Amino acid sequence: MTQDRPFLVRHADLIFALKTFGAAMLALVIALWLNLPRPYWAMASVYITSQPLAGATSSKAVYRLIGTFVGAAVSVLMVPNLVNAPELLCLAVAAWVSLCLYFSLMDGTPRSYAFMLSGYTVAIIGFPAVSDPGNIFDAAAARVQEISLGIICASLISSTFFPRGIGAAASERLGYWLATARELSREALAGAGTSREQRLQQLLREAVELETLQVHLAYDRLTDVNTAQALRMLRPHMLLLPAILASINDRITALGPRLRTDYPGLARLFDEISAWIVDDRGAPQAARELQEKIEAQRPRLGTGSGWDQILITSLLIRLQELVDLLQDCRALGPAVAQGTNPSRVGLQFNPESGVAETRYRDRTLAMWSAAGAAAAILLCCAFWIGTGWPDGASAPMMAAVGSSIFASQDDPTVGIRRFGVWAAVAIIIVAVYLFALLPPISTLEALIAVLAPAFILFGYLMARPATTSIGTSLGVNAATLMALQSAYAADFVAFANSSIAFIIGIVAAIVVTRTARSVGAEWIAHRVLRAGWVSLAVAAEHRGRRDRASFLGAMLGRLDQLVQRLAAIPEIARRDVDNLSQLRVGLNIIDLRRARHHLSPTSLHAIDRMLDRLATAFRSHSEGPMPRSLLSDIDAALAATVDDPGAAANEDALLGLVGIRRGLFPDSPAYGTHSSLSGQRVA
Structure with missing residues (x-):
């Protein structure tokens, strides 16, 4: 069957690897030609930015450019003014990184990358510049130029040679x-x-x-x-x-x-x-x-x-x-x-106000993550300042990067640890290149040929979903640690010091994150379930008619979070997820609220009483079966509505009540005394 697929589709991973390597070499050559101080930043930026889909590459490129520019500007403002007070400088950088990380986690869209990068870019530029603060502007400008060059090359190659559009995917x-x-x-x-x-x-x-x-x-x-x-x-x-x-x-x-x-x-x-x-x-x-x-x-x-x-x-x-x-x-x-x-297509289904683009946001968890990043940075800074280690700047820098990149995961230490392991592998690969393969190289063509096997492999790993994180860690870290310049200037002592500081920063991020924020999927799932019940309580309390879209968007966002964590949810709470009961109950509550405006006072009183009881129960509920007393309230509302023949919205109200009853009590006996159809039969 795979032979029936087009050649470019069958070999998309290899094509992406070749394109990424070509873009990285193009960025490196141009940076060397322009005599930029750190051409390897341009090369590394290609491996950070490149995505298999051209639109995703362009999207990440835009957000990376914004984040880099903001981070560079903050570095220029912060470092010269605080360089004589290293404790305050470290505190200011840690506070900035944590603030940006908090907004990144609260945003939750691809745009969040710009917030996160604005944070740890200050650590990348600022900490190495402490020993030479007078050149902070040049270092920040170089960072922006080299990152921009890498972004341009990645986007140009991605959209020019065998591009893969998002529409096809x-x-x-x-x-x-x-x-x-x-x-x-x-x-x-x-x-x-x-x-x-x-x-x-x-x-x-x-x-x-x-x-x-x-x-x-x-x-x-x-x-x-x-x-x-x-x-x-x-x-x-x-x-x-x-x-x-x-x-x-x-x-x-x-x-x-x-x-x-x-x-x-x-x-x-x-x-x-x-x-x-x-x-x-x-x-x-x-x-x-x-x-x-x-x-x-x-x-x-x-x-x-x-x-x-x-x-x-x-x-x-x-x-x-x-x-x-x-x-x-x-x-x-x-x-x-x-x-x-598509405007010529006459749609049959009317989703009313649609589905609002509302994402689930856990402010408490975001604050803990931000605090953990700040603590990891300050711990590394204390070690750096206390020991007077000349190359110790890499430690807080990597603590900022590691704590930020994986903060959105349930247990960030897993991602940071994996990143650290493959960073260590990258260090070994770079050592082989720097001290065995590169010394004899004298031409640019030979350099590209020697780099090709490893970096094409890194790109190939990036293209495959199962190994994307491995390929990215190897590609970015190898390009950064190799620190290619216009002339060979590798020094083993300096390389060893920076590598050790690199690993210390990652270890610090793991230790602090495990202490401050290693909560796991089950804990987060409980919080998401709890937030869902609170949303149902709000839906039951409100008497308006125009919040269906926002409720649906919020509930779907929470349900998406739960779906990712089903394996970690206890069996007693899993029913609430497997049957999509929270979503169904909430939609029926909102539809019932809409219908209630046209009911008689008797039905209206019974339904409002039931909604108030539901709201009270939802606010105190987290998992397990709902209180059986609510079933009596629902049945009382059903009885009042069934006996209300003059209500124009009688049928809509009954359907809403049925949805609520079945969503909360699916195993309860049938309502009322009728177990079969009374009156007419569907034949």
């Missing part, structure tokens, strides 16, 4: 996502979806990853504007589909095996929808006919409606949403793949 991922969505939809309709919770979570995870990829589209000149617009239009559909499938799974499970035997009309409808899902022709007329058939099956709710009748109505409404969602995804697919105009 997004189209490939979307195709896989649609295939998975269709498969899960058919399994749900066949009654096999109850054991597919983890796959629904993965479906959501893939949608969020595709959304992250969209951030770089603004920097991708290879992607058609129609593709970018189509992906934005698909965003709410892709994020909502897993929750709707989970609701369909839940309703079918609640009705049980008798659903197909007692209601043959529904069984035939399920089969027709399944056949339509498989049909790739995607004619809009077929979707409209299905909607008419679904509508014809819907019972009319009113006084005396039984639990089955309410459940079936809820199920059919979710089926209508499923058909609309899949039809829209099918219609927008060609716009993503071929760049056709």
